[in-house]
Amino acid sequence: MKKIGILGGTFDPPHIGHLKLASHFAKVLQLDELLLIPSGEPWQKGTGITPAEIRLQLTEAAGVDLARAFLYLKIATQIGVDRLEIDRAGPSYAIDTALALRERYGSNASLTWLMGADSLIQLPTWNSWEKLLDYVNFAVASRPNHDLGTALSPAITQLLQAHQTLEPAALENKPSGLIYIDESLAIDLSSTELRSQLKASSGNTALSDQIPSHTLQIITNLGLYQ
Structure with a gap:
């Protein structure tokens, strides 16, 4: 069974947190392929999107750094x-992407x-969210300040009761329908906060530990987020 990981997002900009999450699950789930999918029209993000x-x-630049990390690891x-x-x-809905990838x-x-x-906490705000597990599994990384023990809606609690697995290997053998929550990875980076820091910073070198180097080079060259 081919194992495909999907990491979607606005990527405005991509950051080290995205790469850490990708690296962690690529290894844990033994993925054959990982797709980074920037949203076209991120309908929940409002205006001012790059x-x-x-x-x-x-994102392509971040993929270069991710490939180097994979090689090293x-x-x-x-x-x-x-x-x-x-x-x-039209708006970028995860359900449309899941359908297209399942067909592919x-x-x-x-x-x-x-x-x-x-994202798991906010899942009920996604378009046709209740249908997603018909087409994909979920692998969820814990994040500081997002306590899954207290912040879940009744709908997501019921979803976990029906679909959660404690074994990541289970996702390797099932096309869709499972949710695995990984508590070992706590990433606290936000693209919104990074944009603010880039705007406030006269030089981007201070963020070199938070933004992939090739991505940061393009940001600097194009004068983005100033």
């Missing part, structure tokens, strides 16, 4: 940056959507 083609360029996962949502007209990879591939705990 144009999609630029965010794609930033001896992770065999192939990395792809996919413009699926950018090329699709077939019914037998294991498709796992990677996310932070904050």
